[in-house]
Each structure stands twice: as C-alpha cells, then as structure tokens.
Amino acid sequence: MSGDTVAEDTRSRLLATALRLFSEHGVGGTSLQMIADELGVTKAAVYYHFRTKDEITEAVAAPALQELTARMAEAERQRTRGAQIDHALGGFVDLIVRYRSLIALFNSDPGIIRAIERSLDGVENFAARMRKLLAGPDPDLATTINVNVMLAGLALAGGAPEQAHLDDETLRTHLFDIGRRMLGRPRRRGPKAEDRDS
Amino acid sequence: MSGDTVAEDTRSRLLATALRLFSEHGVGGTSLQMIADELGVTKAAVYYHFRTKDEITEAVAAPALQELTARMAEAERQRTRGAQIDHALGGFVDLIVRYRSLIALFNSDPGIIRAIERSLDGVENFAARMRKLLAGPDPDLATTINVNVMLAGLALAGGAPEQAHLDDETLRTHLFDIGRRMLGRPRRRGPKAEDRDS
DNA sequence: GTCTATATCCCGATAGAC
C-alpha cells in the first residue's frame, strides 16, 4: 500500500497544483484547462482523476474539515462545560490559524462552500455542532447571535489579508482571547502580562 | 430630466430583475440570458445597457456602498470619539440589517467582491476607514484584530441564514450590543429591559 | 438611441480511440 505510484502521484500532484492555482486566482478563476496545462496534460486527463471540478475543490478542503470534526468530537467528550468550551474554541482557533490560507481562499470564493455542503453532510452540521458546544444546550437569542458573530468573525478575520503578516502563535493568542471575551470568559492563562487590555 | 423614458426605464427594470434573479439563483447561477428572457429582450440588449456582467453586479451593490460612505463621513464629522464610534457602529449595523439579503447574496457567491473591488476604489478603503473610526488613530495589535473580528463577524452573521427569521429591529439591537461589548463600551440606551442578558 | 441577429471564444463535461 506504499503507493499506486503513477496514479497516486498524478492525483496528489493534481491536488497540489489545484491548491496553488486556487490560491492565486480563486476557485472560480481557475479553469480545468489551467490545471491541465500546468500539469502538462489535457482537460480530459484531469477528468479521469476527478469526475467534476467540485470534487477537486472538496478534496482540497477535506483535510481541514476532517480535523475540525476530530476536534469537535474531542471537545464533546469533555465532561465540564468549561472544558468543552476551551477545547472547542481552542481547536477552532487553531485550525483557523493553521489553515488560514485555505480560509482566505474560501472567503474569496464562497461558492465553494455550497459545493462542499452538497457532498459532505454539510457545513451546516459543523456550524450547528460548534454552536451547541459554545452556546450550550439551550441558549437564548442573545447568546446564539453572539456565538454566530464570534464564529464568523474569528474565521473571516483569521483568514483576512490584514492578519496575513502575523505569525501563527500571535494570531492564535489574540483570536483565542477575543473568543473568550465574547463568551464572557476572560482569559485564564497569562502568557506574560497579567493585565493586557489597557 | 424626469426620464429618458425608454432607456432609463429599461435600465432600472433590468436592475430590479437582476437583483431578483441574483437572490433566487445567486450571481453565478444567473446568466445574462435569463435576465434577457425575463425582460423579453435579447442578451445583446442587456449588453447595450451594461458592458459586462460585473457592471450589473456593481450597479446592484452600489446603493448600499454609497450609503455606507455617507454614514462614515457623518461619523467622521463627530467631534468626540464616543460619538464617532456610536455613529460608525450604529450606521454599520443599520446597513447590515437593511441590506442583509444583499450581504447573503454576496456571501453565497464568488468573485463578486473582487469585481466590486476592481471598480470602486476597493472595499479595502471602506474597511480601513471603518477601522480607523472604531479603533482610533493609533491602535495596538489587540485592538486592531478585535475590530477586524467585530466588523467581519457582524457583517457575516447579520447576513447569515440563521438570523434571517429575525425582524430588523431585533437583529439591529443585538448586533449593536455585541459591537459595543466588543469595543469595551457596554450599552447605554435601554430599549425596554435594564438587565437583559440573564 | 435602442435593440436583434449572429459570431467568437472559453468553460465544464462526455464519448470513444489509443
């Protein structure tokens, strides 16, 4: 199982190329022709490995979504609500930071999300699950909206070009703090300062 | 100047039709042919009024962006920082709520934002101007990221389908409160309850 | 000045030869 060498290699090369082109031109701005040209094959060859363009998009996004699922499952296994929130928020922020170029890509091309929704059981499920973890089992309206704003804001701002220059650790710390504050749980671990927001 | 009757009317009818079709099928899912058919003309006729599809998209989005500009100018004219923040945040939230179907449309569809960026001086300018209004002239990193998360979160969550069922006034109030809390300025006006978040 | 007819080119996708 070490490698269906040729096919496996072409497939992964194709995905790597697609990711690069997607990042440069957006998904909508990247044609199968461009991918094929880059690989030195024809469009039809690309279609041998993936049945549709959406399938390529999904495959590009899959690793991040799988990790998010794993993190949420881990959070759900925590016994106290505090630990659940910390795990969910921490895992979410961590993924945002690590996959921020992917998020930027998705933001610049939101049509992708629909493609993913269609194939996976839906991003809807991710969002609903995350909301339940962070807002608790029976949240009031204010709490629900607050969590929605938080999730959207952290994800979008994390992938935004304004924050692109920040190193992972800095961005992670700030986003996590913002998340905790929005959830009414001021930070507990003090990296260095004990009173930062002057 | 009351009306270049035919042309002017066709143009505005075209925009109204485009907005409706965009909302139903998304921008990418709406072809010029569909717009033309709906109007009872040919594609080329549409092409006479607008040179590209992007131009139609821009024209659809223009009113919201113009209003935002006006609101920001109004905010900048305020003399105290507190008044500036209230005006900017209030205006921003108000526009989000009133144009939320437009926001949802833009989010659900790729490329549009880039199209708008290309034509107008860029959404970048809007964001930068708003950041300056809300974060002040010389913000530290934590403040900057906080404002970015807030702007992104309010806008995205405001247009999200999860909040679609809320009436304007309810959504406006909640978003405004969230914004004020994120800026470290707990609410001041009590619409009816004096202690709402139980 | 307003629109129709028509053409071009690229896209995603499919069929079938090698």
Place this chain on the structure above:
DNA sequence: GTCTATCGGGATATAGAC
C-alpha cells in the same frame, strides 16, 4: 491513463435593422 473530438451553454463582441 491519457488523448482527440465534440457538446451545450456561458460571457462577450460586432454589424446592422429600426
């Protein structure tokens, strides 16, 4: 596994009727 050929449909253009 990759190719050539081809399809239907989309955006974009131009020529010219009225």
